[in-house]
Amino acid sequence: MYNKMFCCCTAFLLLILIPTGCEGGNILVFPSEGSHWVNMNILLKPLHSRGHNITVLRPINSWYIKDDSSYNTITVPVENILDQKLLTRLVSEAIQVERGALPLTSFLQKSVGMISLFLDIHKAVANFVSAILDDSDLIRQLKDSKFDLLLADPCSGSGVILAKYLNLPLVYNVRWLIFAEAHFSIAPSPLSYIPVTGTGNTVEMTFFQRVKNIVLHIITQTQNSLAVKLLYQKITDKYFGPGYDFNELMINADIWLMRVDFVFEYPRPTMPNVVYIGGFQCKPAKPLPQHLEDFVQSSGEHGFILMSLGTFVTELPADITNEIAAAFAKLPQKVIWKYKGSKPATLGNNTLLVDWMPQNDLLGHPKIKLFVAHGGTNGVQEALYHGVPVVGIPVFFDQHDNLLRLKERGGGKILSLATVDKHNNFLKAIEEVLSDPSYRANMQRLSRLHRDKPVMPLDNALFWIEFVMRHKGAAHLKAESYRMPWYSYHSVDVVLFLAGAMLLVLVTTFYLIRCIYTGMCKYKVKRE
Template identity: 75%
Template sequence: MKLLFCCSAFLLLLFLDPRVCQGGNILVMPTEGSHWINMDFLLQALHSRGHNVTIVLSNKSWYIKDNSSYYTAYTVQMDRYLDKVLNTKLFSDYIEFERGALPLSSFLHMTVGMFSLFIDVHRIVGEFVSAVLDEQELMRKLKDSKFDLLLTDPCWGAGVILAKYLNLPLVYNVRWLIATEGHLAIAPSPISYIPITGSGNTDKMSFHQRVQNMVLHLITQSQNYLVGKLVYQPISDKYLGPNYDFNELILDAEIWLMRVDFAFEYPRPTMPNVVYMGGFQCTPAKPLPQDLEDFVQSSGEHGVIIMSMGTFVSELPADMTNEIAAAFAKLPQKVIWRHKGNRPATLGNNTLIVDWMPQNDLLGHPKTKLFVAHGGTNGVQEAVYHGVPVVGLPIFFDQYDNLLRLKERGGAKLLEIKTVDKDNNFLNAIQEVLIDPSYRLNMQRFSRLHRDQPIEPLNNALFWIEFVMRHKGAAHLKSQSYRLPWYSYYSVDVVLFLAAAVLFVFLIIFILVRCLYTAMCKPKLKRD
């Protein structure tokens, strides 16, 4: 009888608890590349909590599969999609320029090409969302599914338009908003101490660095605005009507799940609907495949180094890979290297080349001594989570800035890509980090700081996604600042009004004084 009473009370508490969220219905517009890797992790967690997940993807997607045990996929046929080969070619050209192998004229041509590519990528994304909205049978299914919210990454604008078309609450898995960092779009961001990604600055800037920071901020904000107006605004006008400004729509998300935290990010102003989940994809290491475990164990007391340059840069120039391989061959450690190019001629017996590796599990292995990385957000956060020091080879995007944050905390050594194969720089950097214990101690201290949170980042993200489902949005957390024109946001109109009022008062005083002076001086002139 007592057991029955306890069970009944427990069920009653579950029924009355307002935080309980029955299985929701979630629509997802994903993004490609490394952005999909962490989105995929979030979708698996949502499915494990009983939510129904549906994604919309292109038939030419690079990584996203159209069949899965934890989501339903609707595949849209596209004539063209993002060309990974073209991206790789441009990135290779950038590496060659950094090394001085391309003249300035080629760099300028490449810069124009990169911006043109950036616009073209978003035009293809625009074609994708147009194809989705034009497919009547698919739209009927999406409308009939009665979704609770739409989850997307706003570095592409497709999900924003689809969410508004279906009238769904919008939740972001976000670091970037098209061409700018997410905070800059939604939160007050004084450029005097908030470094713009790509500037290479910290939150302690000289006058020269603040000038550089401001110029870069203006450039990225202009790019962001232009892409919205040139690419997504015509699509918004066509499917949503002319009364919606895309650059306002993209700021109208209920919750921004930000893929950083303040152990990693510099302190800055934020907003109540920004939720921090840095490192949410990081987990304790799982056992390695047996062949990989045998290779790791064969390293003995020296341990293992792992190297990966991420999803976009699968291979480096041949002479550079030969220099890296030769440096690895001189080390007593075993090396696991994710590399898809030609086998380097100087490869040593201690180095294992793989097409793919369980990066998180290797970083969490007790024999892993060092991570050689390009500085992508996922890899950097996994290194922090497991306390593994880093030798960084940043190439583009946010990679230098991510690695700079590790260097500032004493956990990483940075190399410029143009100096990797000069004067044994690569070998010296690796030996320095391996020999000097401060690098590992600092990263372990950083790891403890990152992990010491009242709620795990993934659980925090899941709570707020379910919060939006329970309450049909989070309007009480959204600032109305995004609806204000820039002159109202910065109170330019108020300042001008007050300045005019002050000038008017001074003008009245001046007129009164002049009249008084004239009145008092006239009788004196008559007497004379």
């Protein structure tokens, strides 16, 4: 009996002591501010709960990234200019441009006019990574920590520089690569049917829409090149020497976690190391706080409408808010409106203004009828997940394109800031989506497609992050294209070689024929 007990105890101890495939890793995080950090944190929480050690780098005055006791936070004594005041000003300027400019002027202003401001933001991020690399004590601490990978946001070019300096595998979260959409840098992307973000195009483009597509692609790639040349290549030269091309470093990530899926995104070519995790932040609704539940239940059979224009749009111009409030007041539905600022003069008794709300839980509530949104990726994907039709009021960045994908699939309508307060446009759009059952039916169909997956998006993201840690990278998934110069990638050198060879054959053939002809003529003259 004692032998049996001894064997059982030995087996139990062996099970405890033998390393398993789920052994905790060590992850260094180089995040961005705002909603990008909110999404990054959604990945970090389950990674931390699975036993992984998380270390987050943050500037001293970080707006969103707090000194969270759940993670190891390293605060770098560098000021971050990307704060709430700057973004509020950026949104206000975008609203003014949208409302007061002609379509062409608005397009140029949003695509070109703000380049200096964006370069200032990238300069601040570049200074942040320079401060890290210049701090010998901090670098020694980071090297001694033996990290397994670096998780970064590619919308700034600094994370890849730090990953290269520490010789760490790199995982990207988000699909933006500085100014442009990342697919255009890592996968074949024919501009004939793949719309560039900001054009408002779909996959079905007319001739002039394709012209617009190419023009904006040239603009965004020029902006990227400018940011690389003025900022990131200089840092690369400083810390690695002149033999390194930042553009090659930038697209040399092991895994790209893209926050879209092909229910939402248009079909396009992709690469083996791109993992689609669209809707990874979505989950079944939880019970609402009691005061919100009471308000929602008071709506009776009419249900309720949810309105949120995101984190950055704190207050719209007074004439727009009054028009929106007046339109809501005419509806039988109750309205929950995330809003900061002066109370609209036309606010009805059916509308509740809140500073914060559990958006996902409200969108998943049985009484939800409609979502009025600005078109941010999170809100659009949560609406898609729960099957809620949308009336969109985009402000800037990719918001119009996000809403356009829902509109093209019959799940919503889009209003511009220039016309939302004119001719009862807002009220008409709300009433149309509420009264026409096809909008809800289409969103419910998209929701079923979105949910019908063998692996949930968040689980997929966690698997590939841990995959990179287990295998010290994912080099076998990287295409050779990122090492190739543009003329080799597009086979320009091959085309020139073949054209030259063909020209040589033609010239040689011409001279041979000419020589033969000349010889025959001389022979004929000689005989005569």
